[in-house]
Amino acid sequence: xxxxxxxxxxxxxxxxxxxxxxxxxxxxxxxxxxxxxxxxxxxxxxxxxxxxxxxxxxxxxxxxxxxxxxxxxxxxxxxxxxxxxxxxxxxxxxxxxxxxxxxxxxxxxxxxxxxxxxxxxxxxxxxxxxxxxxxxxxxxxxxxxxxxxxxxxxxxxxxxxxxxxxxxxxxxxxxxxxxxxxxxxxxxxxxxxxxxxxxxxxxx
Numbered sequence: 001x002x003x004x005x006x007x008x009x010x011x012x013x014x015x016x017x018x019x020x021x022x023x024x025x026x027x028x029x030x031x032x033x034x035x036x037x038x039x040x041x042x043x044x045x046x047x048x049x050x051x052x053x054x055x056x057x058x059x060x061x062x063x064x065x066x067x068x069x070x071x072x073x074x075x076x077x078x079x080x081x082x083x084x085x086x087x088x089x090x091x092x093x094x095x096x097x098x099x100x101x102x103x104x105x106x107x108x109x110x111x112x113x114x115x116x117x118x119x120x121x122x123x124x125x126x127x128x129x130x131x132x133x134x135x136x137x138x139x140x141x142x143x144x145x146x147x148x149x150x151x152x153x154x155x156x157x158x159x160x161x162x163x164x165x166x167x168x169x170x171x172x173x174x175x176x177x178x179x180x181x182x183x184x185x186x187x188x189x190x191x192x193x194x195x196x197x198x199x200x201x202x203x204x
Contacts, residue, residue, distance in 0.1 A: 001067050001202075002118070004080040007126030008156050009148065011135040015183045016126065016175075016192070017078040023193060026076045045147065050092045053101040057084045058110060065117045076109075080123060082167075085110035087159040095155060110129055119169035122199055127161070128177045130154055139179070173199050 003026065005013045014030060021028040038056050042049040043137055063080040064080075068075045089106050092098040107185040128136075134201055164174060175182075 001074040002065075002072070002120045003076045003102070003122050003123045003124065003196075004079050004120035005076065005078055005126065006083055006160075008128060008133055008160055009153065010133040010140075011126035011128045012136065012137075012177050012183060013078050013126060016124070019182065019189060020196070021076050022072070023189075026074045027071070028078065029068065029082060030078045041054070045098045046092065046095075046152075049137050050098040054084055054089050054092070054106055055109075058106070058113065059090075062113045062117070068119060070184075077120070080112060080120060081110075081117070082169075083160075085114075086163045087156055091152070091155040091159055095120075095152070102133065105187050121170060122196070123167065123170060123172045124173045124196070125160075125164045125167075126177050127164070128157075128173055130157060132178050133157070172197050 004018070005017055005020075005083040008015050017028050017030065020026060036053075036056065038049055040051040042053045058081070061079070061084060064077065065081055067075065085107060089098060089103060089110075093100065130150065130153055136151070137148065164172065175192055175195070180188045180191060182192050
């Protein structure tokens with residue numbers, strides 16, 4: 001089984017991945033952030049490095065899904081393959097930080113890749129406001145994230161909310177992290193787990 005957690009930068013994907021992996025005994029698959037050779041350069045010069053960064057992510061995400069399809073374990077994935085193509089690349093293009101030529105090339109490659117893999121059995125979306133995202137980004141204190149622009153985050157959030165509203169490739173669960181503090185409150189984590197159980201067991 002394949003569970004994917006989606007959400008904007010700072011929404012809590014990695015934290016929830018760890019908590020759910022521990023609770024269910026699932027195998028976590030994390031997004032490579034600390035070992036990404038483009039990320040720091042991208043935040044310093046988005047226009048120059050946007051295409052390189054997105055291709056790197058797409059390549060890694062596709063490899064992850066191929067590995068997940070081959071696995072007999074239940075895998076919980078930190079970020080889905082859809083988010084790069086449906087949110088991050090369109091946002092960069094709309095902001096003038098990725099050329100139309102590069103965006104069309106990237107989108108064509110994504111369409112080919114996604115046609116070859118299955119959708120997650122459950123997609124969990126962590127919905128968060130900009131103040132919540134900023135607070136959590138500051139809390140974890142990654143140097144390369146200190147230069148993230150608010151307009152960049154807002155553009156991502158708008159695209160995320162539109163995408164999840166129209167997502168129809170499989171089961172989805174939306175968690176409002178402005179209200180449900182699963183990292184700090186065990187009761188809130190129990191609420192998330194109960195809602196996941198309901199989705200996976202087909203009760204609702």
